[in-house]
Amino acid sequence: MIGRIVCSLGATVRSAGVALGTLAAVAIATVPAVPVQAEEPYRLVVTSMLLDNTPNTAVQDWFLDEIVARSGGRIELEQYRAGALCTGREIIACLTDGRADIGITVPAYTPAQFTLAELGALPFITSDNQALMQALYALNQDNETFRSETKKLDLIPVAYFSAGQSILGAKEELKGPADLKGTRVRAVGDGVVAAITAADGQPVAVTASEMYEAAQRGIVDVVFNNMDAPTAYNLDEVLPYWVDAGYGHYVLVGIWMTQAAYDRLPADLQAIVDEVIADLNAGKGMEAYAAVARTQCDRMLEGGRIKGLSTWDDAAIAEWAEMTGDGPKQRYVEKARTAGYDAPEKVLEQYLGLLEGFSGSGVDIPFAECVKRFSAQ
Numbered sequence: 064m065i066g067r068i069v070c071s072l073g074a075t076v077r078s079a080g081v082a083l084g085t086l087a088a089v090a091i092a093t094v095p096a097v098p099v100q101a102e103e104p105y106r107l108v109v110t111s112m113l114l115d116n117t118p119n120t121a122v123q124d125w126f127l128d129e130i131v132a133r134s135g136g137r138i139e140l141e142q143y144r145a146g147a148l149c150t151g152r153e154i155i156a157c158l159t160d161g162r163a164d165i166g167i168t169v170p171a172y173t174p175a176q177f178t179l180a181e182l183g184a185l186p187f188i189t190s191d192n193q194a195l196m197q198a199l200y201a202l203n204q205d206n207e208t209f210r211s212e213t214k215k216l217d218l219i220p221v222a223y224f225s226a227g228q229s230i231l232g233a234k235e236e237l238k239g240p241a242d243l244k245g246t247r248v249r250a251v252g253d254g255v256v257a258a259i260t261a262a263d264g265q266p267v268a269v270t271a272s273e274m275y276e277a278a279q280r281g282i283v284d285v286v287f288n289n290m291d292a293p294t295a296y297n298l299d300e301v302l303p304y305w306v307d308a309g310y311g312h313y314v315l316v317g318i319w320m321t322q323a324a325y326d327r328l329p330a331d332l333q334a335i336v337d338e339v340i341a342d343l344n345a346g347k348g349m350e351a352y353a354a355v356a357r358t359q360c361d362r363m364l365e366g367g368r369i370k371g372l373s374t375w376d377d378a379a380i381a382e383w384a385e386m387t388g389d390g391p392k393q394r395y396v397e398k399a400r401t402a403g404y405d406a407p408e409k410v411l412e413q414y415l416g417l418l419e420g421f422s423g424s425g426v427d428i429p430f431a432e433c434v435k436r437f438s439a440q
Contacts, residue, residue, distance in 0.1 A: 105134075168317060169270075171184065178399050191421070250266035299363065
């Protein structure tokens with residue numbers, strides 16, 4: 064069946080997540096998820112929005128492969144990839160209504176449920192992938208307010224990590240924030256919306272799977288994404304100019320397991336899952352991420368469709384950061400307080416402190432090196 068794979072020890076299969084025909088789509092939609100059984104092997108249903116062969120999927124797959132391997136095959140995974148069971152916007156609902164046990168999507172697609180997690184996408188704060196991932200993991204471990212966001216959904220936060228250092232794609236070269244004025248920009252998340260608005264651009268809410276069509280049809284002039292956009296999503300076919308504008312990390316990817324699925328595992332398998340989660344966040348996830356990210360530059364330079372790769376200079380980045388100001392941080396606190404969270408400013412303060420403590424330990428996305436390689440051609 065298209066999009067559905069079962070993984071056990073010694074047999075891990077990948078699904079390309081290809082587009083479904085009408086009959087195949089109906090078939091998948093009508094197949095119920097297999098519930099976790101109270102006997103071995105313990106089968107967990109996984110639903111992910113991520114495309115194969117991307118850095119984010121490498122993080123996901125390291126976690127999934129490890130819980131299977133370390134369990135000695137006592138955990139099996141029934142995987143629905145690239146939105147085959149649930150779309151990115153539906154995955155949290157799929158977890159909470161019992162259709163899936165593990166889900167991978169972008170929290171910003173359901174912002175009302177992940178108000179606090181938005182701090183990982185605040186602009187002009189960090190470009191360190193590993194520091195961000197560890198800081199968010201530490202918040203989930205140590206900050207009860209932050210942890211309550213997923214606890215009330217009966218979800219266990221496996222990991223939050225950056226979808227990637229942000230870059231902007233356009234049909235013409237963008238040299239500074241003034242070039243964003245009057246443009247329609249694909250934007251996801253409060254921080255990106257604030258930064259685009261500050262530059263007099265028009266944010267347009269478009270999911271990752273919708274980016275290509277939106278750019279092709281002129282619904283957006285600029286795509287705000289990461290190196291997945293011109294590679295995995297083939298946007299280099301319609302947007303030949305790409306630039307790192309210094310924003311940092313623009314959106315998170317989340318991995319969650321339902322509390323019910325975790326509770327049905329025996330204590331020794333729970334300990335294995337806990338151990339894998341800790342290792343994932345301590346660096347193994349970003350090691351897997353970096354290994355795939357290094358190949359993306361090759362893909363960008365091979366086809367001859369890219370006409371420009373660049374990085375804004377410090378003055379242009381500082382100008383955009385000044386235009387954006389502290390508004391995103393202030394709105395983050397206000398929004399969280401309105402949502403009923405106590406002292407969200409303390410969550411933000413702790414996060415910034417954790418980022419500083421973990422800084423320098425991460426692996427950067429190699430876009431800067433790709434710019435150098437492009438310039439040397």
